[in-house]
Amino acid sequence: MLIPLTKDRRLLVFLGIFLAVLLLPFVVHDAFFIRLFTEAAMWIGLSLAFDVLAGYTGYLNFGHSAFFGIGAYTTGLLMMKSNWPFYLALPVSALTATLAALIIGFPTLRLRGAYFSIATWALARAILQGIMMIPYAGGNEGIQLKAYLNPLFFFYVMSGLVGVTFFVLWFLLERAPFGLKLKAIREDQESAKALGLNPTKLKMQAFIMSAIPTALIGGIFAYWVTFIDPASTVGDLISDQALVMVVFGGMGTLIGPVIGAIIIFAFKTLFWAYLSAYEVLYLIILGAVIAISVVFLPDGVLGAAFRKGTGRHAKGSIHVTTPSPEKEA
Amino acid sequence: MAEPILSVQKVSKHFGGLTALNDVSFEMKAGEILGLIGPNGAGKTTLFNVISGYYAPSVGRVFFKGRNITGAPPYALAGRGIGRTFQVVKPFAGLTVLENIVIASFLRHPRRAHAEAQAWKVLEFTGLADRAHVPAASLTLAGRKRLEISKAMALEPTFLLLDEVVAGLNPTEADRTIELIRNVRDQGITILIVEHIMRVIMGISDRLVVLDFGMKIAEGTPAEVAANPQVIKAYLGEEHV
Numbered sequence: 001m002l003i004p005l006t007k008d009r010r011l012l013v014f015l016g017i018f019l020a021v022l023l024l025p026f027v028v029h030d031a032f033f034i035r036l037f038t039e040a041a042m043w044i045g046l047s048l049a050f051d052v053l054a055g056y057t058g059y060l061n062f063g064h065s066a067f068f069g070i071g072a073y074t075t076g077l078l079m080m081k082s083n084w085p086f087y088l089a090l091p092v093s094a095l096t097a098t099l100a101a102l103i104i105g106f107p108t109l110r111l112r113g114a115y116f117s118i119a120t121w122a123l124a125r126a127i128l129q130g131i132m133m134i135p136y137a138g139g140n141e142g143i144q145l146k147a148y149l150n151p152l153f154f155f156y157v158m159s160g161l162v163g164v165t166f167f168v169l170w171f172l173l174e175r176a177p178f179g180l181k182l183k184a185i186r187e188d189q190e191s192a193k194a195l196g197l198n199p200t201k202l203k204m205q206a207f208i209m210s211a212i213p214t215a216l217i218g219g220i221f222a223y224w225v226t227f228i229d230p231a232s233t234v235g236d237l238i239s240d241q242a243l244v245m246v247v248f249g250g251m252g253t254l255i256g257p258v259i260g261a262i263i264i265f266a267f268k269t270l271f272w273a274y275l276s277a278y279e280v281l282y283l284i285i286l287g288a289v290i291a292i293s294v295v296f297l298p299d300g301v302l303g304a305a306f307r308k309g310t311g312r313h314a315k316g317s318i319h320v321t322t323p324s325p326e327k328e329a
Numbered sequence: 330m331a332e333p334i335l336s337v338q339k340v341s342k343h344f345g346g347l348t349a350l351n352d353v354s355f356e357m358k359a360g361e362i363l364g365l366i367g368p369n370g371a372g373k374t375t376l377f378n379v380i381s382g383y384y385a386p387s388v389g390r391v392f393f394k395g396r397n398i399t400g401a402p403p404y405a406l407a408g409r410g411i412g413r414t415f416q417v418v419k420p421f422a423g424l425t426v427l428e429n430i431v432i433a434s435f436l437r438h439p440r441r442a443h444a445e446a447q448a449w450k451v452l453e454f455t456g457l458a459d460r461a462h463v464p465a466a467s468l469t470l471a472g473r474k475r476l477e478i479s480k481a482m483a484l485e486p487t488f489l490l491l492d493e494v495v496a497g498l499n500p501t502e503a504d505r506t507i508e509l510i511r512n513v514r515d516q517g518i519t520i521l522i523v524e525h526i527m528r529v530i531m532g533i534s535d536r537l538v539v540l541d542f543g544m545k546i547a548e549g550t551p552a553e554v555a556a557n558p559q560v561i562k563a564y565l566g567e568e569h570v
Contacts, residue, residue, distance in 0.1 A: 004442075177435045177444065184421055184432045191419035194381065195480060196407035196436035 005175065014170065018163045025152055034151040036269060038158045038224070043245060043265045045162035045217045047257035048169060050242040052210040055252030056173055057203060058186030059109070062239050063120030066104070066127050067097045067211040069234030071218025073131065076143050076228050081136070086148075090219045097215030098208050105207040109200065112189075121239075128234040142229025145222060154224045161220065165213040170254055172209070182206055183252070244286060248293050250300025259302055332395055334359040334488060334519050335380070340389030342375050342543075349375040350386070351543040359487075362510075362520045364534030364551075366527075368563055371540040373523045374416055377490050380521070381413040382406045393488070407436060412486030414477035416493045416523070420465035427452070427461040429476060433483035448483060455479040455509060471502040478509065489513060491522040495529045507533055531555070539563070 005011065024037055046068065053059045071093035078089035108119045132140050173179030181202055184192040189199045222228045241264070249260020264286075271282055297304045333356035342350040350372045357363050365373050378384040380391055382403040390399045398406060403413075421429050430451055434444035452458040455475055460468065465476060474494050481489055491510065495503050507529060514520055524530040530537070530551075537554045539547040541563040547554050554560055 175441070177439065177441050180424075180428060180432050181435065183424055183428075187421035187423055188419045190383075191415060191421070191480075192432070193383075193403040194407060194413050194415075195433040196404045196484060197432070198402070198404045 008175075011170075014166070018166075021159055021163070022156070025155060031151045034155050038151070038155045040262060040265050041155075041159040041162045042217055042221065043241065043261040044258050045158070045165055045213055046238065046242045047245040047249070047261040048162070048165055048254060049210045049212075049214045049217075050239075051246045051251060051254070051257045052169065052173070052182075052206055054243070054246055055250075055256070056179060056182040056186065057206045059203070059206075060117045060243065061120050061207075061210065062117045062236075062243075063104070063122075063124030063127075064210070064214060064242055065234050065236065065238035066120075066124040067100065067214040068218035068221070068238050069124075069127065069131070069230070070097050070100050071215025072222040072228045072233040073137060073143075073218075074215070075219030076145055076222040077137060079223065080143055080145055086223050090216060090223075093215040093219035094212045097211040101208045101211040102204070105204050109203045109207060121236075124234055124236075124239070128230045131230045131234065138229070140230070142227060142232075145226045145228075147226045148223065154220065158217070158220050158224070161213070161216055166254060166258070169209075174254065178202075178205075186252075244290050246300075247290060248297075248300055250302030253300075253302055256300045256302040260300060263301070331358060333357055333392075334394055335521070336392040337376075337380065338390045338392065340376070340379055340386045340391065342372075342379060342384060343387045348543050350379065350540075352389070353540070353543070353545050354389075355538050355545065355548060357519060357521065359519050360514070360517060361535045362514055362522060362533055364530040364537045365521060365523045365540065366525075366530055366537060366554075367540035370542075372543040373540055374492060375543075376540070377413065377492055377521075377523065381411060381490055407484050407486075410484075410487040411490070412481035412484040412488070413490040414474075414481050414492050414494055416496075418470075418473040418477050420468065420473050420476050422464070422466035424465060425462050426457055426465055426468065426476060426479075429465050430479050430483045433480045436483075437485050451479050451483045454512070455482065456505070471498050471506075474498065474506065475509070478506075478513070482513065486518060488519045489521070491520060491524075493523055493525060496525050503529065 021041075025034060028034065046064070050061065050064050053061045074093040074096045075086070075089045078084040078092060079086060104120065104123055108116055108123070111119055131137050137143065173182070181192075181197055184195065184197060185199050185202055192199060218233060221233070245260035245264045246257045247260070248264055249258065250256025268282070271285075275281065293300065335357040337353060337355050340350055340353045341348065353372075353376065365376065367373055375384065379386050382398070382401050382405065385400040390397055392398065393406070393409060393411065398409065421432065427445070427448055430448040431441070431444050434447040434451070438444040438447050449458065449461075452461055455478055457472065457475055457479055460472060465473070468476060474497075478491070478494060494510070495506050498506060503526070510520065510522070510533060522530070522534065534551055536549060537547070537551055538545060539554055539557075539560050546559045546563060547557045549557070
């Protein structure tokens with residue numbers, strides 16, 4: 001049931017949390033922690049963007065990192081090669097990502113289930129290899145940006161962008177009709193058509209909506225870490241981590257990815273702080289956590305915490321769209 | 330005769346070497362219930378898919394309210410006033426019954442609050458209001474078939490295609506659904522219905538069209554069709570004629 005916006009308490013809670021996050025630097029002054037918060041915000045943003053497609057629309061985008069990389073390289077190259085200021089270069093990342101989403105989405109969004117995941121993964125690999133071959137983009141060596149050593153600046157830009165992303169997505173997906181329409185596509189595309197929905201158009205809109213914040217985060221990332229190369233921006237790790245965070249937190253919600261990102265990122269940070277000698281264990285543990293949460297917590301930790309029986313896994317089935325041949329009786 | 334609401338003209342549909350529909354033509358006038366019958370594999374569902382935009386016919390044309398709709402996509406036809414149900418029910422299983430119907434209501438009511446208000450009216454009409462907040466996956470078969478009708482009705486159609494909405498229900502449920510179909514017709518909605526159960530289709534239809542091996546073999550009132558030797562042959566075999 002839709003609660004009138006002015007009476008929707010959730011909005012107040014979200015605004016309160018967002019405000020509290022923005023006030024964090026007044027409590028914690030240590031640059032190390034500010035950097036951790038910035039990275040946490042980055043992962044929250046990437047997970048939210050990933051979930052627009054994965055949870056709401058039912059498309060697992062294993063090429064999510066392509067948009068991150070495109071954003072990082074657009075901002076990075078404009079700043080380094082053309083001397084653009086950051087605030088002008090960053091919005092261009094949104095434009096190049098939109099263009100890339102249109103080009104990538106057109107052939108891939110007609111695929112279903114695993115085929116979509118394989119195709120997007122392969123395209124991201126192709127983009128990675130492509131950047132390596134372009135000398136202008138620094139090739140394998142990557143590019144070095146001029147350092148701007150102001151942790152607070154990056155904290156505010158990153159968490160500001162992620163906060164805005166959250167509220168925009170919340171309005172579009174949880175309050176406007178758009179979110180329900182995407183879920184209809186996720187549940188049954190053929191039947192959605194009969195109800196007046198144009199799946200191609202809706203999926204493309206979702207794809208772009210997922211690409212834009214991802215690219216903007218990539219652009220901020222480039223300026224923040226001052227060095228980007230194909231592996232660290234377009235590599236699989238970005239997509240994999242976002243997937244893990246979303247699945248662990250709870251797909252098809254906006255709170256789930258936030259919780260998942262915080263827990264997984266905290267685990268990662270603690271692990272590297274105390275157990276970095278056992279490097280190999282990290283991926284093993286991460287993999288085991290995912291396998292276990294997929295089997296036992298199909299709705300993620302969020303779903304486990306609020307099991308009401310109305311969840312999308314009420315019948316106990318895992319609801320990632322699997323490729324099914326079109327059956328017509 | 331007034332202009333037909335639906336006019337199917339010489340429609341054929343081939344799948345590779347298979348001819349699922351062969352030169353089928355018929356017309357419907359506004360407000361009537363036309364029953365479409367035929368043995369399994371006669372092409373009834375294929376014809377539904379052609380009319381509702383899921384298949385483009387290989388040959389022939391379909392007119393709706395005087396406009397050529399041949400090859401128009403289903404979502405555009407929904408906007409023009411054509412609603413349909415699916416023989417193999419297709420609920421949005423992970424969403425609640427109400428959400429399922431709200432999605433359909435968006436077609437005429439783009440604002441969410443309006444769409445919800447409209448969805449409640451449909452739920453009252455189809456008798457699913459007490460199930461509004463349960464996941465569609467937890468409905469019984471009878472409930473799911475009713476949900477199919479509800480979703481189609483939420484489109485506020487002028488023309489409804491019902492594909493076996495009674496089959497598989499027990500007699501009590503079947504009677505309730507027949508009652509519902511009559512109420513739908515009383516709202517002025519034209520209905521094309523496929524049904525296997527003869528008791529249902531004979532009782533509810535104003536006219537019948539009979540398909541066999543993709544061809545129209547008979548058309549007329551239920552009494553005329555029941556007496557037609559070709560129909561008897563198609564259903565019961567040569568020796569019963």
